[in-house]
Amino acid sequence: MVDLYIRTRCKRIDYSFLLKQPPATYSNEYKNKSDIEKPTCILEPTEENGVYMFLSGIPSQRKDHQGTPIRYELVATSDTWDSMDGSDQKKYLKGLTGLISMWLKDVRGALQKIQEDGSDWELVRLPNVANSKLGELLDETLTEQYVEELLQLTVDSNQSKNDENNLNQKLKDFLLKGNFLQEYSKYDSSSQTENPLNLWWGGVNNNLSCDQWIKFVKKLLLGETKGKALLLNIATPQSLSSFSVNNQGLGVLLAKEWSQSDTKQIEPQGLVGYIQQGIIRHNNRVPSGLQFPDWSKKKH
Amino acid sequence: MEINFDNYASNEAKKIFYKIGLIGPSRVGKTSIIAALLDEAQVALAGTPVSIKPFVDSDGNSPTKDRIRNTILDIKAGLDFSSFQPTGMGTADPFIFDLVMTIAGGNEEKNQAQLRFTILDYPGGWLEKPPQGDIGQQTWGKCKKWIEESSVIIVPIDANLIMEVNNQETRKASLELLEVEEVKDLVRDWAKGRITMGESGLLLLVPVKCETYFNDNGGDNDKSEELYKSICNFYSDVIKAVEQEMSVKEEEPEEIPQSTDFIGKFKKDMSKVLISKPSKPPSYSIEYHPVDTIGCIELANANWEENINGQLSLNCEYLVRNPGNSQPELKRFGNIGLLNSICKQIVENRQNSRIFTRLWDWFFDKNKLLADAINMLSQQKPEPRFKEIAKGNIAKKG
Numbered sequence: 001m002v003d004l005y006i007r008t009r010c011k012r013i014d015y016s017f018l019l020k021q022p023p024a025t026y027s028n029e030y031k032n033k034s035d036i037e038k039p040t041c042i043l044e045p046t047e048e049n050g051v052y053m054f055l056s057g058i059p060s061q062r063k064d065h066q067g068t069p070i071r072y073e074l075v076a077t078s079d080t081w082d083s084m085d086g087s088d089q090k091k092y093l094k095g096l097t098g099l100i101s102m103w104l105k106d107v108r109g110a111l112q113k114i115q116e117d118g119s120d121w122e123l124v125r126l127p128n129v130a131n132s133k134l135g136e137l138l139d140e141t142l143t144e145q146y147v148e149e150l151l152q153l154t155v156d157s158n159q160s161k162n163d164e165n166n167l168n169q170k171l172k173d174f175l176l177k178g179n180f181l182q183e184y185s186k187y188d189s190s191s192q193t194e195n196p197l198n199l200w201w202g203g204v205n206n207n208l209s210c211d212q213w214i215k216f217v218k219k220l221l222l223g224e225t226k227g228k229a230l231l232l233n234i235a236t237p238q239s240l241s242s243f244s245v246n247n248q249g250l251g252v253l254l255a256k257e258w259s260q261s262d263t264k265q266i267e268p269q270g271l272v273g274y275i276q277q278g279i280i281r282h283n284n285r286v287p288s289g290l291q292f293p294d295w296s297k298k299k300h
Numbered sequence: 301m302e303i304n305f306d307n308y309a310s311n312e313a314k315k316i317f318y319k320i321g322l323i324g325p326s327r328v329g330k331t332s333i334i335a336a337l338l339d340e341a342q343v344a345l346a347g348t349p350v351s352i353k354p355f356v357d358s359d360g361n362s363p364t365k366d367r368i369r370n371t372i373l374d375i376k377a378g379l380d381f382s383s384f385q386p387t388g389m390g391t392a393d394p395f396i397f398d399l400v401m402t403i404a405g406g407n408e409e410k411n412q413a414q415l416r417f418t419i420l421d422y423p424g425g426w427l428e429k430p431p432q433g434d435i436g437q438q439t440w441g442k443c444k445k446w447i448e449e450s451s452v453i454i455v456p457i458d459a460n461l462i463m464e465v466n467n468q469e470t471r472k473a474s475l476e477l478l479e480v481e482e483v484k485d486l487v488r489d490w491a492k493g494r495i496t497m498g499e500s501g502l503l504l505l506v507p508v509k510c511e512t513y514f515n516d517n518g519g520d521n522d523k524s525e526e527l528y529k530s531i532c533n534f535y536s537d538v539i540k541a542v543e544q545e546m547s548v549k550e551e552e553p554e555e556i557p558q559s560t561d562f563i564g565k566f567k568k569d570m571s572k573v574l575i576s577k578p579s580k581p582p583s584y585s586i587e588y589h590p591v592d593t594i595g596c597i598e599l600a601n602a603n604w605e606e607n608i609n610g611q612l613s614l615n616c617e618y619l620v621r622n623p624g625n626s627q628p629e630l631k632r633f634g635n636i637g638l639l640n641s642i643c644k645q646i647v648e649n650r651q652n653s654r655i656f657t658r659l660w661d662w663f664f665d666k667n668k669l670l671a672d673a674i675n676m677l678s679q680q681k682p683e684p685r686f687k688e689i690a691k692g693n694i695a696k697k698g
Binding site: 007009010011012013014015016017020021022023024025031032033035036037038064065066067068070071073144145148152154155157233234235236238239241242 | 326327357359360361362363366367370385386390391392393423424425426428429431432433435436477607608609611613614615616
């Protein structure tokens with residue numbers, strides 16, 4: 001089962017999940033690596049072998065009582081593939097893949113605009129998405145009046161089962177929107193290049209990195225592989241080494257990496273990292289073309 | 301990202317966390333205060349070897365630096381040549397601003413003692429309605445604990461919401477938007493926490509968006525007295541709550557139990573030695589520090605508007621003062637007074653807390669320059685806008 005949770009605010013009521021809180025949150029290892037008030041994506045396995053997704057930095061056209069733009073955050077949780085029942089679930093997960101892909105386009109669009117503007121101080125700014133297709137679609141589903149009502153019910157703890165069911169149905173219908181399934185279909189082909197690296201990072205500016213990342217997201221959501229897909233907005237390539245330990249598969253897009261170069265291996269942390277990564281690669285039978293890092297070249 | 305509160309749990313060798321709590325509603329401008337404070341502190345410490353800056357972790361990441369930089373850039377993005385549009389994002393999760401005061405440069409920078417000002421921010425809406433679910437409740441519990449352990453509490457206040465009140469209805473809306481009742485409850489909990497710990501406490505009432513009401517930073521109108529009186533009026537219950545909880549009461553003469561057994565007598569004698577009285581009794585102060593976090597703007601229009609639920613909110617329009625053909629410069633004012641008061645409080649804590657005394661003595665021995673900087677800042681003459689609302693010794697525990 002796929003469950004979607006939305007966090008937003010209205011004119012006067014502060015940020016809160018609409019009617020219900022997600023049962024879990026993301027792990028603490030991304031602390032210091034992303035500011036969730038700016039675009040961030042965390043897609044990771046849950047302890048129950050399901051998937052947890054967190055997506056932030058989605059702008060709404062609504063404004064708060066101070067005139068400040070409001071944003072959305074989305075959390076999705078899905079059961080383990082073993083316990084899923086049939087093609088409906090698969091359809092929701094395809095919709096979720098399309099949604100993430102659309103979100104990534106919004107984020108990239110905002111970054112490209114910053115680059116085109118050429119303002120020095122904009123270049124050091126964390127991505128701030130002003131216009132977003134995903135935001136528009138959310139605004140259509142969650143109208144201003146409906147959000148006001150839901151948040152009032154939430155803060156008053158006055159929601160009925162009926163209110164929850166209505167919201168659930170709206171969100172499920174939202175996931176099955178043609179826009180998302182159409183977006184998904186672009187990645188529904190096995191002919192596209194997959195990233196041969198197990199643990200890799202790429203800049204959000206680079207087309208190939210983004211294509212490979214979405215492809216990886218799709219495989220994670222559809223239960224075809226294991227690992228984590230992240231888009232982080234503070235982390236630098238150098239600060240990712242801690243991720244090299246205990247991760248079987250990892251694809252990270254870095255919002256502050258402006259280079260156009262293709263994906264790169266995440267360098268492991270210390271000797272233990274090298275050994276662990278070697279064991280993981282061996283067990284997973286990673287393509288033989290991969291080279292183990294040359295220790296002699298490692299800087300000390 | 302979710303905060304690991306444990307990272308700030310203890311003071312260990314070479315680093316001391318000085319906890320500060322923020323208690324204010326959402327969208328009041330909490331991050332702007334921190335950004336302005338850091339900016340003015342850097343100016344105040346210019347020319348000295350001491351610096352105060354966002355803490356950077358071993359991976360080279362600094363969420364504090366990014367958030368402060370973004371706040372400044374968001375403000376700049378909202379400022380065009382003639383007007384200002386409120387920008388910013390609002391807080392959806394707790395965040396700790398981690399500022400480090402240290403000696404700049406030197407080969408042994410990593411081994412130097414650090415004073416870390418750690419300021420907890422969280423969604424203002426939690427004051428009225430704490431987050432639901434196990435995770436939310438746990439997080440809110442940790443935030444409350446942090447506040448109770450903080451020596452200094454900053455209460456940011458939107459000055460426009462105070463000054464633009466024009467009838468009973470808008471006064472009610474202002475009190476709700478400022479969440480004064482909820483602020484009072486949390487401040488009371490903090491005061492109780494101070495008494496339990498036997499440590500001094502400082503409550504800072506910090507009106508923000510004050511540009512329109514002072515004539516000392518480029519403005520023409522002086523409504524400063526009106527602002528001060530209105531804030532004392534709006535926050536009278538908050539001030540009373542602190543005084544009720546913290547002001548010293550008549551002390552009962554201590555009963556000395558007649559103990560005849562040797563072990564009991566030994567324990568009592570030892571406890572007298574171990575729990576010797578600190579040099580100065582703990583105290584509390586409530587201070588008033590109006591600040592300009594932007595400085596170059598002025599309120600042009602303020603209209604109370606009703607939302608679809610019939611609730612009032614204040615819609616403000618700002619104009620840039622003396623508009624020209626270039627990007628207006630930020631002209632912050634009053635924020636250094638906050639740092640001076642915090643440093644004064646650090647010295648105060650040292651004088652009245654056994655644990656603080658021990659830590660600080662060690663710390664000051666290790667890094668005389670830092671101690672000098674704190675002393676220097678603590679002894680600065682208060683700014684003209686500053687007012688002391690209340691002060692006294694803290695009541696004895698129990």
